[in-house]
Each structure stands twice: as structure tokens, then as C-alpha cells.
Amino acid sequence: MMKHENLYKYIIGIADNSLILGQRMGELCGHGPSLETDIACTNISLDLFGQVRSYYQYAAKIAGDNRTEDDIAMLRKEREYVNVLLVEQPNTDFAYIMTRHFLFDMYHYMFLQELQKSQDLTLSAIATKSIKEVSYHLRFSTDWIKRLGDGTEESHSKMQNAIDDLWTYTDELFHLTDADKAMVKAGVGVDVTKLKDTYYTKVSEILQEATLEVPESKYFQKGGKQGIHTEHMGYLLAELQYMQRAYPNMEW
Amino acid sequence: MSEEQIKNLEEQFEARIVRDDKIEPKDWMPEKYRQTHIRQISQHAHSEIVGMLPEGNWITRAPSLRRKVALLAKVQDEGGHGLYLYSAAETLGISRDEMFEQLHSGKAKYSSIFNYPALTWADMGAIGWLVDGAAIINQVALCGTSYGPYARAMVRICKEESFHQRQGYEIMLKLSEGTQEQKDMAQDALNRFWWPSLMMFGPKDDESPHTAQSMKWKLKRKTNDDLRQQFVDQTVPQAELIGLTIPDPDLKWNEDKKGYDFGPIDWDEFWQVVKGHGPCNKERMKARVNAWEEGAWVRDAAMAYAEKQQERKEKQAV
Numbered sequence: 001m002m003k004h005e006n007l008y009k010y011i012i013g014i015a016d017n018s019l020i021l022g023q024r025m026g027e028l029c030g031h032g033p034s035l036e037t038d039i040a041c042t043n044i045s046l047d048l049f050g051q052v053r054s055y056y057q058y059a060a061k062i063a064g065d066n067r068t069e070d071d072i073a074m075l076r077k078e079r080e081y082v083n084v085l086l087v088e089q090p091n092t093d094f095a096y097i098m099t100r101h102f103l104f105d106m107y108h109y110m111f112l113q114e115l116q117k118s119q120d121l122t123l124s125a126i127a128t129k130s131i132k133e134v135s136y137h138l139r140f141s142t143d144w145i146k147r148l149g150d151g152t153e154e155s156h157s158k159m160q161n162a163i164d165d166l167w168t169y170t171d172e173l174f175h176l177t178d179a180d181k182a183m184v185k186a187g188v189g190v191d192v193t194k195l196k197d198t199y200y201t202k203v204s205e206i207l208q209e210a211t212l213e214v215p216e217s218k219y220f221q222k223g224g225k226q227g228i229h230t231e232h233m234g235y236l237l238a239e240l241q242y243m244q245r246a247y248p249n250m251e252w
Numbered sequence: 253m254s255e256e257q258i259k260n261l262e263e264q265f266e267a268r269i270v271r272d273d274k275i276e277p278k279d280w281m282p283e284k285y286r287q288t289h290i291r292q293i294s295q296h297a298h299s300e301i302v303g304m305l306p307e308g309n310w311i312t313r314a315p316s317l318r319r320k321v322a323l324l325a326k327v328q329d330e331g332g333h334g335l336y337l338y339s340a341a342e343t344l345g346i347s348r349d350e351m352f353e354q355l356h357s358g359k360a361k362y363s364s365i366f367n368y369p370a371l372t373w374a375d376m377g378a379i380g381w382l383v384d385g386a387a388i389i390n391q392v393a394l395c396g397t398s399y400g401p402y403a404r405a406m407v408r409i410c411k412e413e414s415f416h417q418r419q420g421y422e423i424m425l426k427l428s429e430g431t432q433e434q435k436d437m438a439q440d441a442l443n444r445f446w447w448p449s450l451m452m453f454g455p456k457d458d459e460s461p462h463t464a465q466s467m468k469w470k471l472k473r474k475t476n477d478d479l480r481q482q483f484v485d486q487t488v489p490q491a492e493l494i495g496l497t498i499p500d501p502d503l504k505w506n507e508d509k510k511g512y513d514f515g516p517i518d519w520d521e522f523w524q525v526v527k528g529h530g531p532c533n534k535e536r537m538k539a540r541v542n543a544w545e546e547g548a549w550v551r552d553a554a555m556a557y558a559e560k561q562q563e564r565k566e567k568q569a570v
Contacts, residue, residue: 031543034550053317252318252373
């Protein structure tokens, strides 16, 4: 067992979300509805991967066994990725893309606000740097939720579909793993359960402003944080890991 | 305006170009100057946008996080170049939607090089090194072109492109220092991209109908063949430095001209690709058209929302 196993797991838990969402956003490059959105989505992907690198480099240092950021990013088995199910959902259409982003951004922003207060100075520094980027992501996705929700009839109905479908993945954002609990206790981690009510209040406000209905369903999916993913995940990893698997132990 | 007056304006216009004055959007210009610039600048913008596709194709598969981040940044730059080139063309009285329409209908062209597939990671290196390298040679000459907005866009673009070229070369360098498999991958990419890169400078001078007029307007400062020679002379030593072989048995240093002689270019292939029958012409266009058509409801929604906001504002003001 690693000396700082809980801290290691905690960092991976944060970073995997950005990794998988960054990968999804990277798929869009050159295929967006306008040049401006194309550039923005590429930029968001770039921000997320930048954050991922900071987290994994730190995790690699803690592991202290010569593993690299790329080993962590690309050479784990599917069951070892602990991102929430929300971020791995596919780019069904621009409504799904923006809804997924918005539902994650709101959480991400609130989470980083708290992580800035972490007693772990590296994590708090990464949070302080990342929150500037994430506040832009949140603004971008919020604007699109409003535009599409309160745009045309067609965009409204697509948005409502996306919200209804993706809502089921929101609750998992606020679950605590054993490593999370240990890190909360140590003053390093964020107690995400405390963010939940504010999150739903803020999300609901935006949805209402966008003339969208807040889903009432109380049935939620979970499993990502334990490494049990949706069927989409394997394909995403196949691309993410392709080079490292096909050409092992090489430098690029 | 009388013929006499127009002739006067034309003379003044040509004199300004000779003096190296920049022509600005509101200045009088001959219709042919306007049309030629719309054609060239929009073609350039389209090349940036279509060029995002072969590289975008590798973002999800980049071999390391560092490479992924660099590739994302590069593709994002290209989108940005497209954006300010479209804006430069718009100053000549054409809308971005019209330019897209011309691209999608096949009326407007883009650089043929992007009709070749990006098959391996080494292609990301070859594209940066060779394609961006060739583009810079074309573009540096354009920093002094007569149309102000285009010249200024070029200055900015050239800075970023030369960064991309170094990045591409560095990918090739790393591969050439790697395992045999990596070296083979790099050589294979060079083999596939070398000749199409030479074709990027366009037809031979005696088959290039627009050269004379373009030279006069400083849309071209050197001929296609001169620029191509410059590219070969610059690139051959770079290939040697990293142990790669240029796929041309006729390549030979010519002491008299202080440059390399090189073998014949397959112009049949060049024209085949230009005319829409290259390996990826159809896929590239399909990707652009799909993005445009599937994005229509998003753009419509944004427009409808903006109108509603405006109405609300006006109501509040009353």
C-alpha cells in the first residue's frame, strides 16, 4: 500500500473528471456549429487537459514509483478510472454537449472554490489557477443553456431532452468515496455533500431563466466513482489509450 | 463616373501600390482587385478551417498529455487564423455565410494538402514541419502585400505558424531518436507528405495564369517555382539533421545555382486533387457541410434569443 494512498486516490478522483470531459470536448474539433464555438470548445478541452497534467504530475510524485502523468492518464484499466458518469456521456448533439458541460461546470466551479481552501498547498494552488478557467467555462455553458432553452421551439425541445436525460447523472457528483472522506477529515478534501443544495438551487435558477423545466425524477445513476462506467467509456478509452497501447514504452 | 475618371482612379491606385502604400477597406479599388482578394483571402481562410480536420482527427489519440495539449493549442490557433482571415475578407464586402456557401458548393478552393489523410502520429509531425513550413514561405511574402487587412493578418499568422513548424519538427526529431518503429513511422510520413508539400506552391510558373497580375498587386512577391526552390533548399538539410531521407532519387545539390535540383512533380496527381478527386476531398467537404447543417438549429436559436433579448430591452426602455 502506498504511503499517501488516500491523497493519491483523491487527486485521481478530481483529475479523471477533467480528463474524460476534456477528451469528449476534444472530439468536437472542427465539427462545431460555428467557428466561434469550435474555437471555444477546443479551448475548454485545452484548459481541462492543462489541469489534468497538474493533478497527475502531483499524483505521480506522490506515488513515488517512477510512474508518469501519461501512465496514469493512458495506461489504467477501465475499472481504475473514477470519473463521474456524467462526463463520459457522448456528444449526442450540441444540446447534450452544453448541458453536460453546464451540469459539470456548476459543480466544478463550486468544488474549486472550496478546494482553494485545502490544507494541501499544491491542490489549493491548482484550484486557484483552474478556477479562473472554469469560471469562463461556466459562463460559456450557462449562456448556451439560456440561448438554446429560450431560443427556438426546436432548440428548446432539444435542450429539455438533454436535461431530462443527463439529470440522472447529477447526484453522483455529491457522493463521497472512502478516500474522499479521509481527505475531508484531514482538511485536504472538499465535503461535496455540503455543496449539493446550493448546486441544485443555482442550476434550477438558470434552467428556469432558460424557460426549461427542472426534472423531478428522483432516480439517479452512480458507479463512476467506483470505476463502474457506462458502455460509452470503453470506446473513449480505446482512443485515448491507442498510441500507448499500440507502441508501449516509447517516448513521444 | 466617366471612363476618364475611372482611368484616373486606376492610375492613382496603381501608383499607391508602387509606393508601397497600404490599400484600406474604404479606399477606392478596381473591381478585379477586390474580387481577386476575396478569392485569395477566403481560400486562405478555408484552408485554415479545413486544415483543422486532419489534425483534429488525432487530438483524441495523441500519444501523451503534453502532445495532446500542444496539438489542441495548434488547432485552436488555426481556428483563430480562419476567424481573422474571414474578417479580413469581409472588409471587401462579402459575408462569412456567403464564403461558407462557396466552400460547401465547391466554388471556393482550399489548400489541396488537406485532402491527404493523416494516418499516423508522425503525420502530425510531418504536417507541422512540412505543411506549415511551406505555408510560412508563402505567407512571409504576403506580410508586405498591398491590401492592409490581409497584410496585418499575415504578420500575426506568420508568428504562430513558425511556432507550429518548430513543434512539428520537434515531433519528427523525437521520433527519429526513438525506436525503429518510430523512425519508420517518421520516414513513412515524410514519404507521403513530401511531394504534396511541393505541390502546395502551385503550378509551374509557365502554367500559372494569375502570376503577373498578382505580382503587380504584391499578392505574390516571388513566383511559385522560386518559393518551391526555397522550400526544398530549406528543408533538405533539416531532414538530414534528423536522419530522414527525402523520397526523391533525383535530389542533388547543384553548386552552380547554390540550390538543390529535384525530380519531376506528378502534375497529374496535383490536378486530380485540385479538381476534387484526392483521397479525402469528399470526406473533408462532408465534414464541413455536416457541421454547418447540423449546427443550423444552434445558430438559429442564438439569433432568436438575441432578438428576444433586444425586444425585452426595448420594452423595458419604454
